[in-house]
Amino acid sequence: MGQRLSQIEWSDRDKLGFTDLDIEHRGLVEIINRVIRAINEDDQVQYRLHANNFAQALILHFANEETFLHEIRYSHLDKHRAHHQSLLEGALAFNRLSHSMEDLDTLGGYLEEIKTALLEDIRGGDHYFLKFLETEGADKTVKARLLG
Numbered sequence: 001m002g003q004r005l006s007q008i009e010w011s012d013r014d015k016l017g018f019t020d021l022d023i024e025h026r027g028l029v030e031i032i033n034r035v036i037r038a039i040n041e042d043d044q045v046q047y048r049l050h051a052n053n054f055a056q057a058l059i060l061h062f063a064n065e066e067t068f069l070h071e072i073r074y075s076h077l078d079k080h081r082a083h084h085q086s087l088l089e090g091a092l093a094f095n096r097l098s099h100s101m102e103d104l105d106t107l108g109g110y111l112e113e114i115k116t117a118l119l120e121d122i123r124g125g126d127h128y129f130l131k132f133l134e135t136e137g138a139d140k141t142v143k144a145r146l147l148g
Contacts, residue, residue: 003105005036005111008029010029014026016126016130021126024061024064027057032118055094075132087118
């Protein structure tokens with residue numbers, strides 16, 4: 001592989017303050033970092049394994065997050081769901097490619113796109129629904145339970 005891929009560094013700014021979602025987000029970052037390390041090391045077995053694990057973890061996480069967004073009555077749920085679908089399609093396509101392609105530069109390019117989309121979701125889109133909840137979403141009972 002020509003250029004080594006950089007891993008994602010998790011920080012406190014990535015946290016939303018909802019333990020379950022924060023744990024899942026951190027887990028997604030850890031899995032994609034495993035894919036990155038495996039590609040950097042040209043370890044086909046590992047990058048194929050972790051590409052599959054990442055896609056499966058995304059499916060579970062998006063289902064959990066969308067249930068949460070429904071519960072807080074997030075007004076932009078359909079738009080957020082469409083973003084999730086796009087990211088998931090990219091992850092599933094990458095998973096398929098990782099099993100059929102051995103050109104690490106091309107795989108690395110696709111992985112960079114997925115990494116960027118994941119970071120946009122965690123650091124961008126997901127923080128919008130936090131702001132929504134703080135200002136207008138859900139009723140007082142739900143807010144008290146979710147925000148502590």
